[in-house]
Amino acid sequence: xxxxxxxxxxxxxxxxxxxxxxxxxxxxxxxxxxxxxxxxxxxxxxxxxxxxxxxxxxxxxxxxxxxxxxxxxxxxxxxxxxxxxxxxxxxxxxxxxxxxxxxxxxxxxxxxxxxxxxxxxxxxxxxxxxxxx
Amino acid sequence: xxxxxxxxxxxxxxxxxxxxxxxxxxxxxxxxxxxxxxxxxxxxxxxxxxxxxxxxxxxxxxxxxxxxxxxxxxxxxxxxxxxxxxxxxxxxxxxxxx
Numbered sequence: 001x002x003x004x005x006x007x008x009x010x011x012x013x014x015x016x017x018x019x020x021x022x023x024x025x026x027x028x029x030x031x032x033x034x035x036x037x038x039x040x041x042x043x044x045x046x047x048x049x050x051x052x053x054x055x056x057x058x059x060x061x062x063x064x065x066x067x068x069x070x071x072x073x074x075x076x077x078x079x080x081x082x083x084x085x086x087x088x089x090x091x092x093x094x095x096x097x098x099x100x101x102x103x104x105x106x107x108x109x110x111x112x113x114x115x116x117x118x119x120x121x122x123x124x125x126x127x128x129x130x131x132x133x
Numbered sequence: 134x135x136x137x138x139x140x141x142x143x144x145x146x147x148x149x150x151x152x153x154x155x156x157x158x159x160x161x162x163x164x165x166x167x168x169x170x171x172x173x174x175x176x177x178x179x180x181x182x183x184x185x186x187x188x189x190x191x192x193x194x195x196x197x198x199x200x201x202x203x204x205x206x207x208x209x210x211x212x213x214x215x216x217x218x219x220x221x222x223x224x225x226x227x228x229x230x231x
Contacts, residue, residue, distance in 0.1 A: 035195045036189050036190070036195060039185060039186075039189040039195070039200075040186060040189050040190075043182050043185045043186050043189070044182075044186065046182070047178075047179070047182040050178065052160050053159060053160060053164065054163065054164050054166065054175070055163050055164075056160060056161055056162055056163045057160055057161060058161075058163070091161055092162065092163060093163060094163065095163070095166075095168070096166045096167065096168050096172055097163035097164050097165075097166045098163065100166065100172070100175050101163070103179065104179060107179060107182070107183065108182070111182070111183065111186040111187075114186065114187070114190060115186065115189075115190060118190040
């Protein structure tokens with residue numbers, strides 16, 4: 001019984017984590033935290049889009065700026081799709097706008113990582129509370 | 134009458150398409166931002182974004198008034214700390230170079 005709960009609980013945490021990664025705020029939304037979910041979604045998407053607006057989609061560069069890309073992909077797997085299109089270097093990104101764009105998109109990704117961890121932690125707490133009583 | 138509606142819908146689609154093209158074009162070319170002291174102001178929206186997300190994950194309950202108050206306090210302290218750091222660095226640079 002406990003083993004089954006453990007298995008279901010791990011699966012639940014995994015689903016919440018994946019949801020939170022696929023769409024910023026979706027993990028919290030799945031847990032019924034709608035206000036948090038909306039705030040997280042709007043803030044992270046706005047930050048990411050601002051970064052793209054300032055520096056162009058060329059700031060997502062998985063070849064030249066690999067470490068920035070690792071942080072950017074925390075926003076959503078959709079960033080990998082964008083990265084596929086920008087990999088050839090067809091979109092210009094240079095100078096100060098490139099720096100600002102990279103910082104914005106990467107910070108948005110790291111903020112989403114914080115939200116993923118928070119959503120999984122909340123899900124874990126709720127799971128243990130339910131199991132405990 | 135149906136031909137009129139058909140032509141009108143094509144006209145609308147072309148307008149939406151051109152608007153979409155303009156919007157997409159702004160995301161494929163970088164903005165013009167020079168390496169000036171004013172470009173440092175771009176850190177303010179980022180600090181606001183960090184503050185909002187952090188407080189959204191940390192507050193036990195979210196009410197509009199409480200959330201805005203907490204965000205304003207944290208954002209203010211971040212900005213004040215940045216200003217103090219900038220002044221200290223500026224003073225150090227001045228001492229070293231003068």
